[in-house]
Structure formats: structure tokens, C-alpha cells
Amino acid sequence: MSDIIDQYRIKEEPYYRNVADEVELYEAAYEVRMPMMLKGPTGCGKTRFVEYMAWKLGRPLITVACNEDMTASDLVGRFLLDQSGTRWQDGPLAVGARHGAIVYLDEVVEARQDTTVVIHPLTDNRRVLPLEKKGELVHAHPDFQIVISYNPGYQSLMKDLKQSTKQRFGALDFFYPEHDLETEIVAHETGVAEDMADKLVSIAERSRNLKGHGLDEGLSTRMLIYAASLVVKGVDPLSACHVALISPITDDPDMRDALEAAVGTYFS
Amino acid sequence: MSIQLAEYNDILDELGEQASDVLEATWHDAVRVFTPRGLEVYIQGAAGLKALGRGTDLVVSFIESAPQVARELGEQAVSELLSTAIKMYSKTSAAVLSLLFSTAPVAARRLGELELFKGYLGLLDHLLAQAPRGIRPMLEKIDVLLGYLTLGGLRRWAMWGVSAHRTDFEAQQLYFSLESPEAQAVLQQERRGVLFVDVQRRLIMYLRALWGRDFFLRPTSGDFETRAGYRPYIEQYFIHLPDAYDDFREEGAEPVPALLVYRAAAAHSAAHMVHSRLDPEAELTTPMQQMLIGLIEDARVEALAMRAFPGLRPLWTSLLPADPDAGEAYGPLFDRVARALIDADYRDDHRLVTMARERFGAASDRLEDPAMAREIGLALADEAATLGLDFNPRTDLPSNAYRDDNRHLWQVPEGLEDAEYLPGSETQVRKYVSLMEMLNTLDVEFAGDDAQEVWVLPTELYDDDGVTFNEREGKEPISSPIHYHEWDYQTQLERPLWTTLLEKHPKSGDVDDIDAILERHKPLVRRLKYLIESMQPQGVVRQRKVEDGDDIDLNAAIHAMVDIRMGQQPDPRFGIRTRLQLRDLSVVLLIDLSESTNDPVRGALGDDENEMTVLGLAREAAALLADALAKIGDPFAIHGFDSNGRHDVEYYRFKDFDAPYDDKVKARLAGMTGQLSTRMGTALRHAGTLLGRRPSQKKLLLLLTDGEPSDNDVRDPQYLRFDAKRAVEELARKGIHTFCVSLDPHADEYVSRIFGATNYMVLDHVARLPEKLPALYVGLTK
Structure with missing residues (x-):
């Protein structure tokens, strides 16, 4: 049984740069097993933070990427067939609850609201997960904790969490780090030179100025790391920015032109 | 007294066609904000402006903006506006005056108080004499300027420009259009920490959260002549706060951010409103006694408030500077008393201070009693008289910025009837x-x-x-005019409340026309039927043969078990997944009804073998699409628009979301006519507003147009294109997807710029529109 959960353990320390007091806050929240919600734009380090905390606390981490077609059985589990008949297969939530993992539901607003309510009994003082089809009530392991993330940007107008879901969580806000910190992160992750990282971060800041003026989101730290890793492989910075930054983020010819020009002012 | 627009027929005739049209449209709105006397002023004002003989735009601008100004500040503001305009008219051009009217609602909203608005008008009049070339560029930027500056700041900014460029007209123009570096520099210098209008909503919520009741907040000009701020005050149940606060800085201490100063001031005044009463013997007290009673009263209400909200103590303490070594003068002494009463750690051995502290401490068990402040205050006043200092009630004031002047303790509030309430609260x-x-x-x-x-x-x-x-x-009910902003790509600024949209009742035509269209396109309708059936939502759907189902499908499971027993590889897809299939989508079909839609289309023959017009085709397409949509069951609306300059964008609702698709709707579709021009951005914004109110998760705006945006009062062809592009972006941010079907063969040049690379279709073969549109819809929403 233990090898099921062992595969979810994080062996090596993931790189995470503490921005404010989020690590201490999270540790305290984990002490009391408070369910946590991480808010912030895409690619600003939410997932990396959870990985780092799981490593630091020595807990296995089960990540579920949520989508619109996900149903409750995808989280809880389902019956399968085998030689002698049917066999119950635990879903990620059930595995986590039994073995005391941190279960991380990424982009939870993407899931339909009737799906997200299955986490309710796990997030209050009951800490149980009813497996209705199997007729079992799983009492959560003392180490079990649930973490969700979502991006309160443009999508929140159409999709939002129910109040009853929201109010079961403590929340940490994430944003792109300050200039110097972000430079440090890009340089550390890719091994690119400090001044190159500095330029890339400046480009990203220009693009974040355009948010709401034609761009839905600015360039994320993750995209900068992609661009920097191409540069490390010897790609010309202009082409690296084109491939990793500009081309993915927009199809609008004017916006591309503006971003190309912004890149051009840093590299020539 | 009842008011009828018809009574003013002579004035309507005088105003000329365009202006009287606009007046009729605005009338509905105006009768709600004006009293009968105000309406008289309004109408006569319009007639007076017309009589000046300076063109219609001026009159129309006034007619439109006056009700908005009245709604913000009361109708007195309109009279002020009018008299300023009349004063200015001999000195300036009609364009400037019409700009004055157009920007007045913005200024009214930013200033938020009649006295400030009067000050603003006075400033404009003054400026016209000093820097006649500057006033126009300044009005064009007024939204930006008032976004940063208070009225006092604006005045000093303008005066700087006047004195620096008194004779150099060119430099004047540059300065007032904010293009010269010194204009920017002075702007930065005059910029205050936080403006009242920007935090008003937050403060109201804050007070509401603390005390569970509403308080009314109003701005007062804090720095019109000097930089020193006015003190807040309470009058007529309104809390008046300065229109801007800077961060509070004291030597040797952390600066307190301006927002916190606002909170401190608002909380202090609110505590007064909750706990203070009018002093019963106000007339018998001397100014010295009033000052000291006020000081104790301040401490008393703060102590009461801090009992409930202990976090207020550090906030208020940080804003009460006091120096125990300051000399013998009343101003600093009051500061020391105030500080000593709130801060137990503060050391001060002055006679008056220790006495105040002892008396206040001894009375701490009867804080609720308003007479306590009076008692202690009078005793202190007797003690203060023995100090042998001169007291001047004008200059010997406490130096803290957040406490109000306690006038509510001494002045009887006038009757409520006399208080001026904002109009527009009564609805029909x-x-x-x-x-x-x-x-x-x-x-x-x-x-x-x-x-x-x-x-x-x-x-x-x-x-x-x-x-x-x-x-x-009977009269046709018309909607109140709705104002939208417009994007000016040259200045890269929004022009607030620039366009006026009027919803009008569509005319009815013959229902049979629409039925005939469906009859004529019978084969197409039949073909569409199959498409539609595949689109209809089926409620709960059971999907069999899936690998990761919610349940096991018994039949498939038996097959699989048989296979396993036979030693064969079983089919892993034995699950059933049940899912709710719902179409959660609202659609608006927005039809361009401009004059050009009356052009015939070559190759498209109608019933009577005549060439069909673009409008005719659009009607057919709309009828077919509506028929299809009604069958699919998606909530949909069919709207149309045309425009006649920025003052008159006409918007027709042929079918609304909740209305059934019936003969009434068909008759309206049949009665559709094409006229005037295409101000696309405003129409898009309005359709988006209506669509935004729908609860659906997905929202689609389908625009059917035969040309690019244009209007008779815009010469620059780029202007409306950029505005339309901007409108599309705004809609996208609200989660509304816009798709354009263009019938203009030359549309490729611009349409992709406006709507984005994938969100448009140019139909070269216009005659096929009726069959294309429903198919397109099905394709888009599958």
C-alpha cells in the first residue's frame, strides 16, 4: 500500500524563493490543517509553492488539474472490473485522504460547481469523504490537507466559486515578484546571466502594463523562464523572445507589433 | 403643477429640428431630475442659447448635459452653468462653450458638491480673461486633470500656466493641453495624496461596517486659496471632509498614509454623529468654553468608539502630535490636552493637562453622559482663565488635521425641509x-x-x-438617454459620457412578409432543421462505452467478464458517464441599420423579381436565424442601431431575451428601415451592457454590418474604428464574445483590426447571407 503514496513524495528540494511571509503562514495553516486557497495569475509560482511546501513538510503531494468535464467520480473513485468481478479504484482525493497527502486541485474554478462540492465534507471539522457508491466513509488521515488554486483574472466574471466553497478556505494571494526577485528567479532557474534575466523581466513588466489594453494577462514568470532557457541553449535573444514570449500570448497583429518593438528596445 | 413638453411648442419650433429631437429624447430624463421651476430654467436656457445664434451643437450639448449635472449636484448647478456660459459667450467661440457643457457632467461628478462646482465655473471664467487660448485644451483634458487635482490644485496649476506664458499663445496652448514638460511638472507638484472622490465609496463601506448604519459624506474644498487644509465639519447630517488629504508627516515618526487620515477623520465624525448631542446651553458659552468642552467631547466620543473598536486608538494617537516642551500658547496646549486624554503613555506636567487628565479619568465610568464633557470643559475653562494668556478663537486651534470643528455641538440644525436633497430619487x-x-x-x-x-x-x-x-x-414611451464613453485614439484617452444612445420603439410591419420569407426558404429551413436537432440540449445524457465512467454499464461488463473468462482481452470501455448537457448561451444579433443598407445587391432577387436591398437580405437572415434560435431554445435578442452624430445613437430592440418569438417580433422585423450612419462602438457597448445582465455563462454578440464605422460628425475615419476596436476589447473583458459578419467587400482592410483575426467573416456573395448566417451560428456555438 505504501508504494501507492510513495510515488507522490517529492524527493528533491524544489527551488522556491520566499517573497513575503507565505511560507510561515502556510506552515501555520498546515499545523491546524486549514484548507488553503492560492490566488494569482497564471505562471506566477502557485504550483511551485505547493511543491516546495509539500517537500518542506515531508508530505506527499497529489495534483489534480481540473477541467470542465471532470465529474465527482474522477476525484473520488470508481469501480473497475478484474478477474473475479468488480474492484474499487480510489480517486486522487480518496487516496490523499486515506494516506495523508496534500491534495492540490489546480484551477479549481474550471471544474463545475456540482463537482467541487464533493470536497466540502473534507474541508470542515468532519474531515470525512463519503464514498457513496462503495458505501464507505473515509475518515481523513491526520496529515491530510486540501489546497486549491485559482486565477481571479478575467475568467472570474464567468466562473466563480460558490460562497459555501470559498468560505471553507484560508487564502494566500500571489503576484509576480518584484523586479529584483524575479530577475533572481529567472537567473537561478535557467542559469542565464543576470543582465539578460534583468532585460527579460523588464520586457515582462512592459507587457503587464498592457493588461486590459488588449492583453488578457501579462507575460508570466514561467514564460520568462522558457525564454531564458532558450537563450541559454544559444538561441538569439530576439528569436527566443518571439518564440517563448510574444507568439504564445497574442494573435492580434498590432499587439504583436507593440511587443516586438518593446523587445527590440532591449535587444538589438 | 404638471409639466407638458407640448406646452413649449413655440420653443421647440425655435430650436430647430435636431435640437428639438434631442430635447424630446432627454425630456423624459429631465422631468425626473428637475422641479417644475428647474425645467423652466432648463427650457428657457436652451432657447436662450439658441437665440445667441452660435449653432446647434452648443444647444444640443447643453440640453444633454444639463440633466446629468442636475442629477449630480442639484438643479441650482444648471443655473450656475448657464449664467457662466452667458457671461463667457461674448469672449469665446461656440466650440469652447459646447465643450464647457459637454465636460460639465464629468466635472460635476469629480467635484461632487455645488460650492466646488461654482468655484470651478468661476475659475473657467477667470481663466478665459487671462489665457483665452488655454481654455479649450484644458477642457479637453479636464477628466485627467480632475483625476489628479483638487479644485484648488487645478486653480494653482492653471494660474501657474497663465503667469508663465502670459503673452506666448503657443506656449499657453502647449501648457494647457498638458504637452509641455512644465505643465506635467506643476501637475505633479500640485498633485495631492488622495482625493476624496477616489475613496468615498471605501469610506462609506468602512463606516457602514463599523456602525451598521449609513453616513452621508460630502467633499469640501480644503485648499482653494492656500495649501493649508480646512477642517472637516458636520452639518445637516452630512459629514463634510476635505477634498484631498496628503500623507501626514511628523518629525521622528512614520508618515501616516492619506487614506488612514481619511479613515481617522471619517471615524471621528461618525463617532460624533452616534454619541454627541447638541449642547443645551450653547448660546450661553464663551468661545473659550466651547473650545474646551469640544476637546473633552472629542475625547469622550473617541473613548466610547475605542471601547468598541480598540484598533482606532493607535490610528488616532498617531495623528495627534503634541510637544510637552512647547511654550505657553493655547494652540499647542490644546494639542497636549487632546493627546493626554487618549495616550496614557504621554508625559506632560502642565497644570491644564494634568487637570484635564484627572477629571476625565475620574469620570470614566459615565462616558455615555454628554453632560460630563460640559462639566469638565467648564472647569477647565475656569482653570485656563488663570493662566493669563490671550485667547483668539480664530488662530488658537488644535493642529491635528482629522478632527472636525465641533460646530454641530453649537449650531441648531435647520429644518430638514430646507436641506437640499439630490433630485432624481423619485421614479415613475x-x-x-x-x-x-x-x-x-x-x-x-x-x-x-x-x-x-x-x-x-x-x-x-x-x-x-x-x-x-x-x-x-398617448405618447410613445422612450427610454432615458444612456451615455457612453468613447475612445479617442489620438489622445489615448476616453472621452467620458461622450455619446448618447436612445432606445426607440421599432415600427411594426406586416407579419406576412416574414412568414413569406420562411415559406420561400423552405428547403433551407428543412436543411437547417437537422443541424438544429443536433444542437438541441438533451438534459441528462448517458454516455456509454467510456473508459472512465461514473458507473459500470452492466451489459458491457458482462461482455467484458465473458472475454476475461475466455482468456481474451476485454474491452476496457465498460463505463457509463451521465452528464448534464445544457446550452448556457445568450446571443444578441445586432443589425446595422444605416442608410447604406438601402442599396440594392446585384444578383439577389426578391419575391417580386426586383433586386433585394442589403436590408432586405439582413431581414431574411435575421428571420431565418430567429426561427432557428427559437427552435434550439437559446435565449436570444435581435437589436438594431443607426446614428445621427454623437448626440443621437438610435437603438431598436426588435426582440428581447425574455420575449417569445411571435407575430409581434416578426412584425417589427418586417418594419425595419435603414437610415443615417453607423456609430458602431456605442451600439456595441450598449448591446454588451444588455448582454452583461444575462446570467448565462457564454455570451455572444453577432454583429451584422455592411460597412465600416462612420458618422456624420466625425471626419477622421480612424477614430470610430479605434473606438469600435476598444469597445470589442471592453466586451471581451466582460466575457462577451463578439463576432462580425461584414457585407462590405473591402472589409478585409479594417475588420480584422477591429474584431481580431478570427472573429469575423466577410461575405463576398451577399445574396447567400440568409443561408450563411444560421449555419455560421450553429458552427460558432457547437
Whole structure:
């Protein structure tokens, strides 16, 4: 049984740069097993933070990427067939609850609201997960904790969490780090030179100025790391920015032109 | 007194066609914000402006903006605006005056108070004499300027420009259009920490959260002449706060951010409103006594408030500077008393201070008693008299910025009737009544436009002579004008409240026309039927043969078990997944009804073998699409628009979301006509606003147009394109997807710029629109 959960353990320390007091806050929240919600734009380090905390606390981490077609059985589990008949297969939530993992539901607003309510009994003082089809009530392991993330940007107008879901969580806000910190992160992750990282971060800041003026989101730290890793492989910075930054983020010819020009002012 | 627009026929004639049209449209709105006397001023003002003979734009701008100004500040502001305009007219051009009117609602909103607005008008008049070339560029930027500056700041900024460039007209123009570096520099220098208008909502919520009741907040000009701020005050149940606060800085201490100063001031005044009472013997107290009673009263209400909200103590303490070594003068002494009463750690051995502290401490068990402040205050005043200092009530004031001047303790509030309330709070009620109810209750069948209630009968009511009251009296109900901003790509700024949109009732045509269209396109309707059936939502759907189902499908499981027993590889897809299949989508079909839609299309023949017009094709397409949509069951609306300059964007709702697709709708579609121009951005914004109110998760705006945006008052072809692009972006941010079907063969040049690379279709073969549109819809939403 233990090898099921062992595969979810994080062996090596993931790189995470503490921005404010989020690590201490999270540790305290984990002490009391408070369910946590991480808010912030895409690619600003939410997932990396959870990985780092799981490593630091020595807990296995089960990540579920949520989508619109996900149903409750995808989280809880389902019956399968085998030689002698049917066999119950635990879903990620059930595995986590039994073995005391941190279960991380990424982009939870993407899931339909009737799906997200299955986490309710796990997030209050009951800490149980009813497996209705199997007729079992799983009492959560003392180490079990649930973490969700979502991006309160443009999508929140159409999709939002129910109040009853929201109010079961403590929340940490994430944003792109300050200039110097972000430079440090890009340089550390890719091994690119400090001044190159500095330029890339400046480009990203220009693009974040355009948010709401034609761009839905600015360039994320993750995209900068992609661009920097191409540069490390010897790609010309202009082409690296084109491939990793500009081309993915927009199809609008004017916006591309503006971003190309912004890149051009840093590299020539 | 009842008011009828019809009574002013002579004035309407005088105003000329365009202006009287706009007046009629605005009238509905105006009767709600103006009193009868105000309406008189309004109408006569319009006539007066017309009589100046300086063109229609001026009159129209006034007619439109006056009700908005009145709604913000009360109708007195309109009279002020008018008299300023009349004062200015001999000195400047009509364009400047019309700009003055157009920007007045913005200024009214930013300033938020009649006195400030008067000050603003005075400043403009003054400026016109000093820097005549500067006023126009300044009005164009007024939204930006008032976003940063208070009225006092604006005045000093303008005066700097006047004195620096008194004779150099060119430099004046650059300065006032904010293009010269010194204009920017002075702007930065005059910029205050936090403006009241920007935090008003937050403060109201904050007070509401603390005390669970509403407080009214109003701005007061804090720095019109000097940089020193006015003190807040309470009058007529309104808390007046300075229109800007800077961060509070004291030597040797952390600066307190301006927002916190606002909070401290608001919380202090609110504590007064909750706990203080008018002093019963106000007239018998001397200014010295009033000052000291006020000081103790401040401490008393703060102590009461801090008992409930302990976090207020550090906030207030940080804003009460005091120096125990300051000399013998009343101003600093008051500061020391104030500080000593709130801060137990503060050391001060002055006679007055220790006495205040002891007395206040001894009375701490009866904080709720307002007489306690009076008692201690009077005792202190006696003690202070022995200090032998001169007291000047004008200059010897405490130096803290957040406490109000306590005038509410000494001044009897005037009767409520005299207080000026903002108009527009009364809304016209529409009641649907039965015939008997109407007959029994009604004395007079006629009413003015400002009627408080409108009663609607399900059937016609005839007068004695066999004419219905509707025929004799009835008017088309029109919507209040709705104002939208527009994007000016040259200045990269929004022009707030720039365009006016009017919703009009569509005319009805012959229902049979629409039925004939469906009849003629029978083969197409049949073909569409299959497409539609595949789109219809089926509620709960069971998907069999899936690998990761919610349940096991028994039949498939038996097959699989048989396979396993036979030693064969079983089919892993034995699950059933149940899912709710719902179409959660709202659609608006927005049809461009401009003049050009009356052009015939070559190759498209109608019933009578004549060439069809673009409008005819659009009608056919709309009818077919509506037919399809009604069958699919998606909530949809069909709207149309045309425009006649920025003052008059006409918007027709042929079918609304909740209305059934019935003969009424068909008749309206049949009655669709094409006229005037295409101000696309405003129409898009309005359709987006309506669509935004729908609860659906997905929202689609389908725009059917035959040309690019244009209007008769815009010469620059890029302007409206950029505005339309901006509107599309705004809609996208609201989660509304816009798709354009263009019938203009040259559309490729611009349409992708406006709508984005994938969100448009150019139909070269216009005659095929009726079959294309429903198919396109099905394709888009599958």
C-alpha cells in the first residue's frame, strides 16, 4: 500500500524563493490543517509553492488539474472490473485522504460547481469523504490537507466559486515578484546571466502594463523562464523572445507589433 | 403643477429640428431630475442659447448635459452653468462653450458638491480673461486633470500656466493641453495624496461596517486659496471632509498614509454623529468654553468608539502630535490636552493637562453622559482663565488635521425641509390595473410628463366621443438617454459620457412578409432543421462505452467478464458517464441599420423579381436565424442601431431575451428601415451592457454590418474604428464574445483590426447571407 503514496513524495528540494511571509503562514495553516486557497495569475509560482511546501513538510503531494468535464467520480473513485468481478479504484482525493497527502486541485474554478462540492465534507471539522457508491466513509488521515488554486483574472466574471466553497478556505494571494526577485528567479532557474534575466523581466513588466489594453494577462514568470532557457541553449535573444514570449500570448497583429518593438528596445 | 413638453411648442419650433429631437429624447430624463421651476430654467436656457445664434451643437450639448449635472449636484448647478456660459459667450467661440457643457457632467461628478462646482465655473471664467487660448485644451483634458487635482490644485496649476506664458499663445496652448514638460511638472507638484472622490465609496463601506448604519459624506474644498487644509465639519447630517488629504508627516515618526487620515477623520465624525448631542446651553458659552468642552467631547466620543473598536486608538494617537516642551500658547496646549486624554503613555506636567487628565479619568465610568464633557470643559475653562494668556478663537486651534470643528455641538440644525436633497430619487411607477380600478380611482385622465404613476389598462379606454385616450393623449414611451464613453485614439484617452444612445420603439410591419420569407426558404429551413436537432440540449445524457465512467454499464461488463473468462482481452470501455448537457448561451444579433443598407445587391432577387436591398437580405437572415434560435431554445435578442452624430445613437430592440418569438417580433422585423450612419462602438457597448445582465455563462454578440464605422460628425475615419476596436476589447473583458459578419467587400482592410483575426467573416456573395448566417451560428456555438 505504501508504494501507492510513495510515488507522490517529492524527493528533491524544489527551488522556491520566499517573497513575503507565505511560507510561515502556510506552515501555520498546515499545523491546524486549514484548507488553503492560492490566488494569482497564471505562471506566477502557485504550483511551485505547493511543491516546495509539500517537500518542506515531508508530505506527499497529489495534483489534480481540473477541467470542465471532470465529474465527482474522477476525484473520488470508481469501480473497475478484474478477474473475479468488480474492484474499487480510489480517486486522487480518496487516496490523499486515506494516506495523508496534500491534495492540490489546480484551477479549481474550471471544474463545475456540482463537482467541487464533493470536497466540502473534507474541508470542515468532519474531515470525512463519503464514498457513496462503495458505501464507505473515509475518515481523513491526520496529515491530510486540501489546497486549491485559482486565477481571479478575467475568467472570474464567468466562473466563480460558490460562497459555501470559498468560505471553507484560508487564502494566500500571489503576484509576480518584484523586479529584483524575479530577475533572481529567472537567473537561478535557467542559469542565464543576470543582465539578460534583468532585460527579460523588464520586457515582462512592459507587457503587464498592457493588461486590459488588449492583453488578457501579462507575460508570466514561467514564460520568462522558457525564454531564458532558450537563450541559454544559444538561441538569439530576439528569436527566443518571439518564440517563448510574444507568439504564445497574442494573435492580434498590432499587439504583436507593440511587443516586438518593446523587445527590440532591449535587444538589438 | 404638471409639466407638458407640448406646452413649449413655440420653443421647440425655435430650436430647430435636431435640437428639438434631442430635447424630446432627454425630456423624459429631465422631468425626473428637475422641479417644475428647474425645467423652466432648463427650457428657457436652451432657447436662450439658441437665440445667441452660435449653432446647434452648443444647444444640443447643453440640453444633454444639463440633466446629468442636475442629477449630480442639484438643479441650482444648471443655473450656475448657464449664467457662466452667458457671461463667457461674448469672449469665446461656440466650440469652447459646447465643450464647457459637454465636460460639465464629468466635472460635476469629480467635484461632487455645488460650492466646488461654482468655484470651478468661476475659475473657467477667470481663466478665459487671462489665457483665452488655454481654455479649450484644458477642457479637453479636464477628466485627467480632475483625476489628479483638487479644485484648488487645478486653480494653482492653471494660474501657474497663465503667469508663465502670459503673452506666448503657443506656449499657453502647449501648457494647457498638458504637452509641455512644465505643465506635467506643476501637475505633479500640485498633485495631492488622495482625493476624496477616489475613496468615498471605501469610506462609506468602512463606516457602514463599523456602525451598521449609513453616513452621508460630502467633499469640501480644503485648499482653494492656500495649501493649508480646512477642517472637516458636520452639518445637516452630512459629514463634510476635505477634498484631498496628503500623507501626514511628523518629525521622528512614520508618515501616516492619506487614506488612514481619511479613515481617522471619517471615524471621528461618525463617532460624533452616534454619541454627541447638541449642547443645551450653547448660546450661553464663551468661545473659550466651547473650545474646551469640544476637546473633552472629542475625547469622550473617541473613548466610547475605542471601547468598541480598540484598533482606532493607535490610528488616532498617531495623528495627534503634541510637544510637552512647547511654550505657553493655547494652540499647542490644546494639542497636549487632546493627546493626554487618549495616550496614557504621554508625559506632560502642565497644570491644564494634568487637570484635564484627572477629571476625565475620574469620570470614566459615565462616558455615555454628554453632560460630563460640559462639566469638565467648564472647569477647565475656569482653570485656563488663570493662566493669563490671550485667547483668539480664530488662530488658537488644535493642529491635528482629522478632527472636525465641533460646530454641530453649537449650531441648531435647520429644518430638514430646507436641506437640499439630490433630485432624481423619485421614479415613475408603472402600474397595471383593471378597468374598474381605473374608473373608480381616476379623477382626471390627463397627466403631465412628470407624473409619479402611470397606470396601464389591458384594453383601450374610450372617451365620450369615441376616441381613445391613447390616440388623443398617448405618447410613445422612450427610454432615458444612456451615455457612453468613447475612445479617442489620438489622445489615448476616453472621452467620458461622450455619446448618447436612445432606445426607440421599432415600427411594426406586416407579419406576412416574414412568414413569406420562411415559406420561400423552405428547403433551407428543412436543411437547417437537422443541424438544429443536433444542437438541441438533451438534459441528462448517458454516455456509454467510456473508459472512465461514473458507473459500470452492466451489459458491457458482462461482455467484458465473458472475454476475461475466455482468456481474451476485454474491452476496457465498460463505463457509463451521465452528464448534464445544457446550452448556457445568450446571443444578441445586432443589425446595422444605416442608410447604406438601402442599396440594392446585384444578383439577389426578391419575391417580386426586383433586386433585394442589403436590408432586405439582413431581414431574411435575421428571420431565418430567429426561427432557428427559437427552435434550439437559446435565449436570444435581435437589436438594431443607426446614428445621427454623437448626440443621437438610435437603438431598436426588435426582440428581447425574455420575449417569445411571435407575430409581434416578426412584425417589427418586417418594419425595419435603414437610415443615417453607423456609430458602431456605442451600439456595441450598449448591446454588451444588455448582454452583461444575462446570467448565462457564454455570451455572444453577432454583429451584422455592411460597412465600416462612420458618422456624420466625425471626419477622421480612424477614430470610430479605434473606438469600435476598444469597445470589442471592453466586451471581451466582460466575457462577451463578439463576432462580425461584414457585407462590405473591402472589409478585409479594417475588420480584422477591429474584431481580431478570427472573429469575423466577410461575405463576398451577399445574396447567400440568409443561408450563411444560421449555419455560421450553429458552427460558432457547437
